[in-house]
Amino acid sequence: MRDIHMNLLKSFKTALVLALGVAMVSCAGGDNPGLEFAPNMYHSVAYEPLKQITDTSAGDWVQMDQKKSNYGEYYSSNPVNPNGMNMRTPPENTIARGKMPYRVNKDDLDSAANVMSPFAEGDDAVLKDGKVLYEKFCDHCHGKDGITPGKVGEVFLGVPAYNSAAIKDKPEGHVFHVISHGKGRMESHASQLSVVERWKIARYVQKLQKQ
Numbered sequence: 001m002r003d004i005h006m007n008l009l010k011s012f013k014t015a016l017v018l019a020l021g022v023a024m025v026s027c028a029g030g031d032n033p034g035l036e037f038a039p040n041m042y043h044s045v046a047y048e049p050l051k052q053i054t055d056t057s058a059g060d061w062v063q064m065d066q067k068k069s070n071y072g073e074y075y076s077s078n079p080v081n082p083n084g085m086n087m088r089t090p091p092e093n094t095i096a097r098g099k100m101p102y103r104v105n106k107d108d109l110d111s112a113a114n115v116m117s118p119f120a121e122g123d124d125a126v127l128k129d130g131k132v133l134y135e136k137f138c139d140h141c142h143g144k145d146g147i148t149p150g151k152v153g154e155v156f157l158g159v160p161a162y163n164s165a166a167i168k169d170k171p172e173g174h175v176f177h178v179i180s181h182g183k184g185r186m187e188s189h190a191s192q193l194s195v196v197e198r199w200k201i202a203r204y205v206q207k208l209q210k211q
Contacts, residue, residue, distance in 0.1 A: 047078050047086040054084055102195060104177060112177030113170070117199050130204030133197050137189060138205075146208030158185055162208045170209070175202040 059073030077084035095101060104112045119126045135144070141153040146162035153159035160167050179198045182188040189198065 049087045106181040113174045115173035130200035134204045168209045175205045
């Protein structure tokens with residue numbers, strides 16, 4: 001009895017494979033060469049900024065006799081925009097979302113000192129985020145309190161205390177600039193921290209300076 005069941009199972013598997021093969025082959029032929037299965041399911045209808053097809057007839061074969069548009073299935077340019085572009089040039093002097101331009105020269109600390117933080121004074125959420133970021137990126141050199149050097153700061157001497165006479169009165173813009181471009185033995189952290197994150201750390205350092 002077991003052998004009969006096994007033979008039936010094998011026959012069923014064979015029939016299933018044959019049926020799938022026939023189904024796949026039947027998709028090809030005529031205007032459809034069978035290179036893609038249901039391409040209109042994964043070709044985006046929306047305009048794609050990084051994939052622009054300007055040939056208006058591209059993908060005509062997909063729609064075959066049911067064509068409801070003057071353009072082929074794959075045509076992905078915007079006929080309303082200049083040159084059929086899917087993206088437009090941003091208006092002059094606009095800033096991309098999430099970007100905050102900072103153009104102070106690396107060695108111009110005097111100008112940097114006059115740059116104001118984008119965050120309002122007394123914003124506890126900014127201070128809280130700044131503390132978290134400081135503990136991840138700064139306290140290994142500057143220490144938890146900004147006064148006693150961390151483990152790395154003990155090895156590489158020259159890490160100043162934030163409450164020292166030379167540092168305690170430095171404005172927020174100065175702190176941000178040093179984080180961005182580095183100073184002395186400290187290298188730039190711009191590749192590790194976004195502009196917003198650097199400003200948050202600068203706000204927290206201002207708190208440590210007042211200890």
